[in-house]
Amino acid sequence: MRSGLSGSVEELSEKIASGLSPVTIVEGCLERIHTLNGQIRAMIFVNEADALDAALQAEREIQAGRRRGPLHGVPIAVKDVVDVMHWPTTAGSLLLRDHVAQNTAACVANLQAAGAIMIGKTNLHEFCTGGHDNPWFGKVVNPLDASRGTGGTSSGSAAAVAAGFCAAAIGTDSGGSNRSPAAATGLFGYKPTNGLIDTKGVMSIAPSLDCVGVLARSTRDVRLVTEALTGKRFSRPRDSGSVKRTGMTIAVCPALTGAPVDSTIERALAALLDQPFVRTVEIAFDDTEQFVAAGLTILQYEFARTYQDSIERTPDLVGDAVRVFLEDGVGISADAYDRAVGIREDARRRFMVKMAGLDALAVPTAPGSAPRLSDELTQVNGEMVSWGMAGGRFRRWANMLGMPALAVPLDVPDGLPVSVQLAALPGRDAALLDLAETLTGT
Structure with missing residues (x-):
């Protein structure tokens, strides 16, 4: 073959x-x-x-x-x-x-x-x-x-x-x-x-x-x-040598996810950032729970507005999980959606200020390594937690804030790889990929 x-x-x-x-x-x-x-x-x-x-x-x-x-x-x-x-x-x-x-x-x-x-x-x-x-x-x-x-x-x-x-x-x-x-x-x-x-x-x-x-x-x-x-070329990548000479500042923000991660991820992330040209700072994120809830509200409401009619005409042609997701979205009022959008805009405005002058943000992509096939649970410091439901905390923030984000694999000795996201201010896609290439060498 x-x-x-x-x-x-x-x-x-x-x-x-x-x-x-x-x-x-x-x-x-x-x-x-x-x-x-x-x-x-x-x-x-x-x-x-x-x-x-x-x-x-x-x-x-x-x-x-x-x-x-x-x-x-x-x-x-x-x-x-x-x-x-x-x-x-x-x-x-x-x-x-x-x-x-x-x-x-x-x-x-x-x-x-x-x-x-x-x-x-x-x-x-x-x-x-x-x-x-x-x-x-x-x-x-x-x-x-x-x-x-x-x-x-x-x-x-x-x-x-x-x-x-x-x-x-x-x-x-x-x-x-x-x-x-x-x-x-x-x-x-x-x-x-x-x-x-x-x-x-x-x-x-x-x-x-x-x-x-x-x-x-x-x-x-x-x-x-x-x-x-x-259909467009990005700006020419910066020479990695010049980046290493001038250095880069990468923020971490544990409050953005507001959830524990497995110790293997903490160690792998620390190793990635432990380079002589990297300076790390910790920044805050306000009202995490409200922000996470607003993201789910926006996702479900917009999905329901798009697909309610077609799914409700023939509900047996979609699975149970889609029907439940749609029902939740249909139950969200326009006022609740508008409040969620307001929360997003306020969070975006405040977080962009905190990111000003920083080269990137580093956030775990998931709380553990690849989930079990049987039930999509992943192990986090000895406890089993949902991989999929963690998305609202570990990943949806980038869509809510409009930021480019790259999931980067990190090797774990004798284990499956784990992952961290590198993100940057909106519109700085080329600079983010330059930075990621310098950090990972790939």
């Missing part, structure tokens, strides 16, 4: 430039999907003919000297809330089983223009709100450990990269949905500044929180794919 992809986008791009055929790459990915997807359940739609046709076209263009850039011939998977023309977009739900996209999402069109090859659609939590056990497509199994899950909601996107089905994947993030599965699978998961990547052609979950982002094996891969998604 051809081996699955285990290297980065950057490494694969170099091999393609040196003569490796995109057709050979895609054939290997498809063979690996055939062999392993029945166990992992990362992919819910694969169009072999389209992928092979695109690979052959890429091969011919590259051989003719018309290489489009570093993503030309690189296979990428897409979360099944993002439209690819003539492919189904189901949101992981039976309700949309017959929905076929008539156009391609703007961000995917940008990827295709850069020469990337769409290999298929990935599994997810139903409508990005259901639990980890999708009633129609099943639980996504963690390729690092079959007894563990991946978190979500971009569960299949993370598993597809970790399993070598593709070089990178596109997910969506309305409250941590890229960063959560990246943390569970040892990947980099990116949520950009709100609005940086065009969401036209992407199913909305909560319009004021929704973002499109990347799951990949390195910071440099995240940069390459994000640039392609936006």
Whole structure:
């Protein structure tokens, strides 16, 4: 069997430039999907003919000297809330089983223009709100450990990269949905500044929180794919030597999550920041509980306004978890929503002041390592806690505050990787990725 992809986008791009055929790459990915997807359940739609046709076209263009850039011939998977023309977009739900996209999402069109090859659609939590056990497509199994899950909601996107089905994947993030599965699978998961990547052609979950982002094996891969998604080059990365000479100031903010984390994460984060060019400061966050509750109110209210009619017409075509989530959203009044929006705006204004002059913020991505597949619980200092429910504390803050946030994997001796998020002020995506590359060397 051809081996699955285990290297980065950057490494694969170099091999393609040196003569490796995109057709050979895609054939290997498809063979690996055939062999392993029945166990992992990362992919819910694969169009072999389209992928092979695109690979052959890429091969011919590259051989003719018309290489489009570093993503030309690189296979990428897409979360099944993002439209690819003539492919189904189901949101992981039976309700949309017959929905076929008539156009391609703007961000995917940008990827295709850069020469990337769409290999298929990935599994997810139903409508990005259901639990980890999708009633129609099943639980996504963690390729690092079959007894563990991946978190979500971009569960299949993370598993597809970790399993070598593709070089990178596109997910969506309305409250941590890229960063959560990246943390569970040892990947980099990116949520950009709100609005940086065009969401036209992407199913909305909560319009004021929704973002499109990347799951990949390195910071440099995240940069390459994000640039392609936006259709724009970021500013040239700063030389890491100059960054190390001038230093960087990174804030920690335990009050932002207001919850304990496992000691392995505390040690791994301390080791990451224990570098001679890093200065750390602790900053405060006010009214954490009110802020967390406001985030859930906004998410549920906006979801209900979007999907109430279609789900209530045929409620048996969605799972129990989605119905409960919708019912909670329907019960939220417009006044309660407006109050939650006011809380968000006040928190954003105050926190931006605290972040002024700082290079980044470091926050654990999850309270523990990858959750158990059976019940999505993770161990935190000997106690089992919910991985998914922790999202409201550990991850949704970035969507609420509009900040770019990158989940960074951290190795644990004799254990599964853990993860920390690095975040920056809105609009400072390029600077954040520069900083992350300097810290991690990838």
